[in-house]
Amino acid sequence: MMSAQADLRNVASSAGKLASADIHDHTVAIPPMPDYNGRIIAYTATAAIIVAGILQGVFQQWLLWFVAGALTWPHIAHLLTRRTFLRRSPRIRQKMLFLDCVIGGTFIGLIGLIAIPSVSILLMLMFSCLIVGGIRQWLFGTVLMLASLAASAATFGVADSLQSPLLTSILALASTGVYICVTAYYSHQQARTLLLAKTQIQNQREQSIALSHKLSKYLSPQVWQSIFTGERDVRLETQRKKLAVFFSDIKGFTELSEEMEPEALTELLNHYFNEMSEVALRYGGTIDKFVGDSIMIFFGDPTSRGQREDAFACVSMAIDMRKHMKIMRQKWRSQGIKTPLEIRMGISTGYTTVGNFGAENRMDYTIIGKEVNLASRLESLAEPGEILVSYETFSLIKDRIMCRDKGEITVKGFGKPVPIYEVVDFRRDMGPNRSFLEHEHSGFAMYLDSDKITERERRDVLAALEDAADRLRQEDDAD
Missing domain, CATH: 3.30.70.1230 (Nucleotide cyclase, GGDEF domain)
Known part of the structure; x- marks a missing residue:
């Protein structure tokens, strides 16, 4: 009987493991877009905006140094978060995104708040904050970005004209669109995978529950309940108790x-x-x-x-x-x-x-x-x-x-x-x-428990007893 108890406990504790194994064996799990890849796309887009702006005379030549920085920073960030002591830091992903917000705000200030490139950088950062950490991340990221933007703009000043040439504007908007679309695609794939995983886990859970109910037939319900809820462990142990034995x-x-x-x-x-x-x-x-x-x-x-x-x-x-x-x-x-x-x-x-x-x-x-x-x-x-x-x-x-x-x-x-x-x-x-009456003879048996008879059943019982009494009286008169 207790082998069934062990099976019940195993079913309860391994339902999630079985579901995970089933997902691993039958589906291709698609994770969210890695921060490394997302950062490469975002900073490459920023580098393209800088080059276009410099070529069209909107940005200053010394901003070419930012191109080198934009192309190398994703690799440095990846190295810092994966190969150094920072990898053990809690919520490192959110913290690195805060640093990206500071860099982005500083860059917007450096280009003098020129409208469309600034809006493009801002959209990529805000979208990333919402995807990674939700409203809380978005609020903190916005505060950091505005603070760094204000400090940078106060240091280097605002551009004479906030408008940008057509090519720079198109490139900025296109780069932002590509980044948002790629990120949204990965998020969609992740949502589909999570939905599939949830469905499979639910199916596995239902199968485990069905199996546990089958195994419970070999146990008293009280024992089964105490094992399945974790109140009692399945091991060789006994205790002394005062019981009523039947x-x-x-x-x-x-x-x-x-x-x-x-x-x-x-x-x-x-x-x-x-x-x-x-x-x-x-x-x-x-x-x-x-x-x-x-x-x-x-x-x-x-x-x-x-x-x-x-x-x-x-x-x-x-x-x-x-x-x-x-x-x-x-x-x-x-x-x-x-x-x-x-x-x-x-x-x-x-x-x-x-x-x-x-x-x-x-x-x-x-x-x-x-x-x-x-x-x-x-x-x-x-x-x-x-x-x-x-x-x-x-x-x-x-x-x-x-x-x-x-x-x-x-x-x-x-x-x-x-x-x-x-x-x-x-x-x-x-x-x-007394509520229980009994009377039994050859050809006759009556067992009456009045406490268990409903009002409707009471009328039926009375009718049956009256019919039986009439039959006996008729036979008695005939004799």
Whole structure:
């Protein structure tokens, strides 16, 4: 059973890894345009603007030094961010872009704020800031650029004319357009890749969840939940806890197995286990195992409502199972199963060792201890339809559940005889106000639980009882 637990934990922790591996194997991931390439395009465009401006007499000749700087700076920046101590600096990409904003602002000031080249440089810088760092990067980049622009313009002055020749303007706008288009293309490809990755991860996650739900069928829901949420680790460890332990089996099952075909017997047994499991889960029980026609359940782990409430929930479950078994027995009789099937149950409360037992590659989440042996012994001593409980269980439930003293028994592992008690019913259901009624004869069976009948069902039940009463009266008059 705990091998399924390990599988569940592996599914939960490796869903993302599986999705990433699937993306790597089946798609070509296209990263955003590297800063190195983007910087080369931007500074090459700037160098082209400078050359055009100098050739047309708009810029001064000494700005040719900026051409050399524009063509070499991308390589220097790449070397600084990849090969020096700066590579360990947090957010180095954003910091280097701030430096580009300072350089760009200084250059705009040096060319005297000539309109179209200045706007071209500004657009490339602002677009880069938005792509790399969003609004925050854009705001800080703008402040740095304006500050360096103001300092440069104050030092070198503003050009006499802010207009630029046609060729310089066209080259500036074309260079800016090329840079923005290339950057936008890479951003689009990145968005497509991220969308595809998200879709594949979602599909992988759904597959992992589906697999985990399949594996969860081998575990009690409480154990599965604690493993899948990370509350419990899958390793060999145990702890001492005070639990309420329940055992039950079907009296007469051996005789029935000799009468029925294996397929029909399997279907009946699975139906029985399914019905009893729903009752157990409704009361919060942890289903330990099914062995033959026996069921082992415990209360108090992995979650507990306190010793008294755990014991009360366990005994309440047993009473409900006994009632439900009467209804199931009537259904089986209508299907041709004549052998009366009864369950017998035993419950004990005390300290047990609970946890993972077994080997590293095959574990079983279960409980051991003398209280487990006592519950099993009580179940074997019980008469059909009887619920036997230990003294400690009785002491925790006696104020709400009526029990009958059954004397003492000797159990291996206990130094003294063990007092045992038979569960009668809830105290609230005793006397004339009880909600559950039963009456059974050959040809007649009635099991009434008035607490579970709705108003609409109540009218149907009354009508059925009146029809049955009329039929019996007619037959009695005829006699």
